[in-house]
């Protein structure tokens with residue numbers, strides 16, 4: 001059984017800004033615009049073909065103005081890093097309803113250079129009153145809060161968690177575009193020897209800080225058949241939002257929104273976990289994808305630590321991580337937010353990597369025989385969530 | 394004290410004002426629902442359990458448990474690293490984000506998940522007092 005919108009739409013364009021990392025010459029809106037231009041070129045379409053605009057953190061009004069277009073469908077859902085997974089879902093629904101034919105989904109952030117970036121929630125907001133006055137300072141101080149509760153309840157250890165950045169770096173070493181490509185491999189011991197940022201996180205537990213953008217073009221499966229790129233079919237999607245602040249998690253060992261979003265995506269796709277060949281689980285921090293492995297049902301609750309820290313010795317004598325190159329469950333194959341790029345709302349890069357892998361264009365890091373990919377991300381700190389299951393056939 | 398404190402300050406709203414007035418007076422105040430009988434936090438204008446707007450402010454015990462925490466080594470403005478950011482589960486049920494104040498630099502071995510805590514009030518400016526917590530004796 002699949003949902004009625006499963007396979008009705010496909011991703012036909014996917015591209016990032018020309019470069020990622022440091023873009024001191026580009027504003028937030030300029031990054032959005034270049035990403036849009038590159039994705040349309042990838043799809044072989046022009047701006048005039050776009051009649052649905054989905055974007056964040058730029059609002060649809062400011063981006064329609066910047067690009068000089070008048071889309072007949074607009075969506076400015078802005079719930080954090082998973083906004084782009086949610087846009088894929090909304091685009092599928094809008095296309096199925098006939099509200100638009102060509103959906104352009106755009107992301108762009110001057111996350112490192114800070115050119116025209118929005119600020120924190122104000123002092124009268126709940127976050128401004130009940131978190132910021134207690135010394136929270138950016139994501140390392142909030143994404144970290146659930147970790148020790150998970151350690152306490154399930155016996156998860158820091159050494160287990162340290163395997164995530166090490167496995168992810170193995171992929172970055174194979175990806176010439178990754179910001180950490182030239183830095184070479186790291187071990188779990190290296191993670192723990194890096195400077196303390198916010199216990200239990202050391203520096204190598206934390207994602208990169210970068211400028212960058214990306215965009216996707218989605219259209220109906222029917223129209224996708226005649227397009228330039230091999231269509232990447234949208235099999236199932238999910239979304240949810242559960243709260244805004246990390247301190248409002250109902251259970252610090254579970255993301256309520258991830259559970260709901262993941263179930264919806266699997267049900268719509270009509271697939272089981274064993275059918276998924278490739279995972280992109282948003283890694284804002286080492287712990288983040290561990291919680292998603294559990295909440296999406298890839299492992300039982302409490303077992304992510306044992307799962308990610310399982311290693312074996314490959315035929316060449318090299319260590320093979322469970323989620324690294326050659327591992328049983330390839331995850332975050334671009335190098336992730338930890339070693340590829342993270343501009344603040346990383347979800348778009350996770351989607352683009354899934355498309356790249358499914359097209360067979362991933363070069364040295366290509367996962368052989370891949371047919372399906374699941375992309376999942378959080379919005380804010382385990383607050384919102386979005387899930388997309390894609391296939392190349 | 395005004396002008397000296399560099400940390401982020403809350404700007405109370407109508408539904409949160411009794412909480413901040415209480416803190417200034419050395420009381421940890423919580424809104425209790427007169428319909429479903431449950432307290433909640435952070436303070437809303439309606440009960441998040443049943444949507445009732447019949448709320449009654451009552452003083453909480455000030456006791457709680459350390460639900461989870463981090464030790465921040467890169468200080469926010471107004472703070473000196475390392476310091477503890479914690480989620481405290483109040484004896485009345487709701488959880489709130491706060492700090493755990495320790496004697497000397499905090500280390501993981503002086504902080505145990507679910508350890509008993511008690512509130513302590515820190516008047517950071519003339520208007521704003523922050524409720525923080527310390528290990529209960």
Ligand SMILES: [Zn+2]
Pocket residue numbers: 426427428429430431440441442443444445
């Ligand atoms: Zn109530």
